[in-house]
Amino acid sequence: MQRCKYPTKTMNITQSYTGTYSHSKNYNGSPRDYPIDDNSGTTGRSYFYAPFDCSIKRIYGVGAKGTNTIWIQSQAPVQTPSFTDYVTIMVIHPNDDTLSKLKVGQVFRQGAAMFLEGNDGRATGYHFHISAGRGRAQGNGWKQNTRGAWVLATSGGNYPPEKIFYIDPAFTKVQGTKGLQFVRSGVAQAGNTGSSSSSGNYRAGATLTLRADMNVRTGPGTSYRRKKRSELTADGRKHALSGTYAVLTQGTRVTVQKVQVSGSQIWIQIPSGWICAKLGSKVYVS
Known part of the structure; x- marks a missing residue:
């Protein structure tokens, strides 16, 4: 069984889900999700890599419809630091030049480069806005919460990223976490192989x-x-x-x-x- 790996080669979280800037409505509304912003430690554009064998469930916003967003879902249950189940991830801000090359149903193997970070929508710089949850995507993949934020919608509920992703030291260099504590791959948790x-x-x-x-x-x-x-x-x-x-x-x-x-x-x-x-x-x- 695959472990859910953090999807960038350099982790540099610039805003956590408790951030008071643009994530406050996500975290303080109901339902909530737990978004992080990660700029991959560069001012340029780095890739989002498949955290597990996955397929694309939905692509929104390419063109002038709205802020570009993509949903991916594991093809089978995967192991996380807190559960074993399907995982759905929503990523916001990739630009048209990278999302327009993708299509719903497309399959990627774990570790494959999928799309580049971007600044589509109200983004002040290139980064990934990442939310993750347990289970399969529900409805069209998101819903508006009581604070007016569009949050990820999954069958098993949304989880903080440190409860979803393992850090594979051979793949991801950790530059900044904004105080979040991630589990390194190979350190097992309750219900897992250790x-x-x-x-x-x-x-x-x-x-x-x-x-x-x-x-x-x-x-x-x-x-x-x-x-x-x-x-x-x-x-x-x-x-x-x-x-x-x-x-x-x-x-x-x-x-x-x-x-x-x-x-x-x-x-x-x-x-x-x-x-x-x-x-x-x-x-x-x-």
Whole structure:
């Protein structure tokens, strides 16, 4: 199964989905999507590369109709850092000279050059405006939200880019992320090929002890957000530090539900969430 790869050879995100400039209406409206702008680290025009085997679902705006937009969809379920399913991606601003050469139904293999970044529409410079979601495109691929922004429409909902794309270090150089944390290809996440039911002393059903104060996260990795203390189980709150975020205290006994091995990291799921049990030679839970 293919992994969904970031689609440019240089990542240089110039505006994230929480940006206050042109993405505010996308993120703060309902439904929302999570667009990023990426100029590929150049003032010229770089290619968007197929993040997986895909086909073109729709092309809009070539000529004088409106801002140029293209929708692509995976040909089969693909692996992302947060799920395995079909993925649909919407890209805005490619110019006529590149979109006019494409057609709906055209197929591209993963890694193939598809189209160049552009400045069609209300763009201040060459870049890709990228939104991504789980599942197949719905309707004509977008809908207007409560803030008047046209957002991606997919069967499984829209996701932040760091939950959709892996960074393949052999393909993409990371220049700027605007604070977004992406998972490198080869570091598996929950439900993906790195998962296991046991690893050494870590196995489902085992009762272990925290050797340090530990953050509790929503998933197996630092790309997942820290939970708040209020999100812990009632028992978990009894063993947590006071404060906003969920931090279980050293000496807390926990029961393992799942084990996730990610390279040199071992993460375990407990009733309250996910904690790091081992990082390289450092053991936090035993």
